[in-house]
Amino acid sequence: MGVIELAGEFAVRVNGLKYSYPDGTPALRGIDLVVRRGESVAIMGPNGAGKSTLTMHLNGILAGEGRIEVMGVEVNKKNIKRVRSIVGLVFQDPDDQLFSPTVREDVAFGPLNMRMPVEDVERAVKRTLEWVGMEGSEERSPHHMSFGEKKRVSLATVLSMDPDILVLDEPAANMDPRGRREFMELLSCLKVTRLVVTHDLDMARRLCPRTIVMEKGLIVADGATSNLLSDKDFLYRSGLA
Amino acid sequence: MKHDFVDRYARLESPVHSLDARAKSIALFAVIIACVTTPATAWWPVCIYAGILAIITVAAHIPWRYVLTRCLIVIPFVLVVAVFVPFMKGDGVVHIGALTLPKHGLLVLWNVFSKSIISVWAIILLSNTTVFSDLMHGFERMHVPKFFTIVSAFMYRYIFIIIDEAERMKRARDSRGYSGRWLWHAKVIGHIIASLFLRSQERAERVYQAMSARGFDGTFPRWRETRLMAADYLFMSIVVLAALAGRLVAIWA
Numbered sequence: 119m120g121v122i123e124l125a126g127e128f129a130v131r132v133n134g135l136k137y138s139y140p141d142g143t144p145a146l147r148g149i150d151l152v153v154r155r156g157e158s159v160a161i162m163g164p165n166g167a168g169k170s171t172l173t174m175h176l177n178g179i180l181a182g183e184g185r186i187e188v189m190g191v192e193v194n195k196k197n198i199k200r201v202r203s204i205v206g207l208v209f210q211d212p213d214d215q216l217f218s219p220t221v222r223e224d225v226a227f228g229p230l231n232m233r234m235p236v237e238d239v240e241r242a243v244k245r246t247l248e249w250v251g252m253e254g255s256e257e258r259s260p261h262h263m264s265f266g267e268k269k270r271v272s273l274a275t276v277l278s279m280d281p282d283i284l285v286l287d288e289p290a291a292n293m294d295p296r297g298r299r300e301f302m303e304l305l306s307c308l309k310v311t312r313l314v315v316t317h318d319l320d321m322a323r324r325l326c327p328r329t330i331v332m333e334k335g336l337i338v339a340d341g342a343t344s345n346l347l348s349d350k351d352f353l354y355r356s357g358l359a
Numbered sequence: 360m361k362h363d364f365v366d367r368y369a370r371l372e373s374p375v376h377s378l379d380a381r382a383k384s385i386a387l388f389a390v391i392i393a394c395v396t397t398p399a400t401a402w403w404p405v406c407i408y409a410g411i412l413a414i415i416t417v418a419a420h421i422p423w424r425y426v427l428t429r430c431l432i433v434i435p436f437v438l439v440v441a442v443f444v445p446f447m448k449g450d451g452v453v454h455i456g457a458l459t460l461p462k463h464g465l466l467v468l469w470n471v472f473s474k475s476i477i478s479v480w481a482i483i484l485l486s487n488t489t490v491f492s493d494l495m496h497g498f499e500r501m502h503v504p505k506f507f508t509i510v511s512a513f514m515y516r517y518i519f520i521i522i523d524e525a526e527r528m529k530r531a532r533d534s535r536g537y538s539g540r541w542l543w544h545a546k547v548i549g550h551i552i553a554s555l556f557l558r559s560q561e562r563a564e565r566v567y568q569a570m571s572a573r574g575f576d577g578t579f580p581r582w583r584e585t586r587l588m589a590a591d592y593l594f595m596s597i598v599v600l601a602a603l604a605g606r607l608v609a610i611w612a
Contacts, residue, residue, distance in 0.1 A: 174568065179568050199574055202571075202573065206573075207572040209568070213517075213520055213562075214565040215569045217570065218492070219490075219495070219515060220492050226580075231574035259516075260516070261516065261519050261520070275573065279573065279574070
């Protein structure tokens with residue numbers, strides 16, 4: 119009973135995660151991390167700190183040593199389908215995320231992979247496109263859209279799977295100020311557990327009450343965003359500002 | 360960067376656009392096959408094929424200007440053949456002004472020109488009356504190998520991104536004083552091609568990761584199954600029969 123309750127409390131639980139690139143370079147050198155349900159966490163740190171590598175472990179794209187649980191489900195080969203419907207990953211470059219000839223097919227791709235019934239898929243496509251403000255774009259192709267629009271559709275392709283945990287890699291990178299502001303407003307309305315990889319201090323402050331800072335494959339700081347990001351010395355030392 | 364897309368009019372609304380992709384591909388491929396198997400000496404059939412395509416062009420509201428400019432793509436190939444015309448000796452010559460040209464050579468030129476124009480015209484109609492993804496789904500339903508349809512779909516999606524990448528690299532190169540005039544500049548082009556290849560491969564890896572993250576397991580899901588309607592069968596039979604008639608006229612003549 120106690121174990122079930124405990125499992126129910128956490129969205130993400132990572133224990134002793136280690137990973138090396140195929141050439142032997144260590145990328146993650148022992149990560150321990152717990153994220154509660156409904157929490158919004160910023161993951162910060164210099165380039166090459168292992169932020170993206172960590173996020174790709176959360177739904178089994180990469181597999182290192184250690185144990186990862188999402189919503190009480192262990193991330194392993196056997197559970198991979200379930201894990202991928204729990205954790206939605208939005209990649210940095212929307213051109214990597216959107217590969218289909220039309221928006222509709224791309225937003226439907228995840229739900230169809232989950233073997234969702236066709237009527238539900240249609241509804242999910244409609245609902246998520248409306249939600250990101252791209253309704254009526256079903257038949258458009260991504261290469262006719264602006265960067266901001268592609269970014270919104272990328273988010274929709276993951277939201278259509280109704281994930282419990284949303285992981286965003288550099289959601290505001292390369293966006294113009296208005297696009298960035300609108301995208302942030304969109305993200306702030308989401309009720310799911312969020313992990314946001316970012317270099318953007320302002321974004322971390324607005325979206326995430328909690329921040330973890332990574333450096334050379336380790337978590338070097340974990341705490342309230344307001345405390346961490348107001349410490350100028352710390353920001354300078356860890357290369358965040 | 361903006362590109363001129365090969366399917367600019369694919370989303371118009373017309374009786375032709377609303378037909379099933381399979382009906383259109385079968386009908387237009389029938390025209391192409393009839394045309395390329397027609398003997399060079401037969402003139403009339405070519406008029407019939409052109410007539411079929413002209414009617415479809417009008418019915419689909421595709422601007423003539425667009426069709427003509429797109430058809431120009433065959434001109435370089437025809438010109439290559441034209442260069443050899445004076446050397447193709449056969450029986451009989453034709454006098455055009457001061458030029459004396461062998462009849463056989465002109466016939467070959469006409470043959471290449473008419474067949475390539477009809478074929479390209481048919482493909483322009485197919486790609487401008489059918490949304491690309493519908494076309495690929497149609498091909499899949501007609502049991503065209505999945506490898507072909509998937510590779511085409513990815514190419515359609517990513518070719519302009521790769522062209523943009525090449526263009527950016529070219530600008531960065533030119534802004535550092537590259538003129539392309541010296542032999543050692545050839546090496547630079549080699550580097551650009553190599554790094555384009557590497558970038559594309561890296562992108563392919565990231566695209567695949569993003570697909571796996573959404574539960575992709577190697578099989579593409581399908582959801583919209585359309586059925587051939589009476590209009591599709593009607594269109595298909597009229598066009599195929601007309602093309603067949605053209606081909607028969609060639610035999611009879």
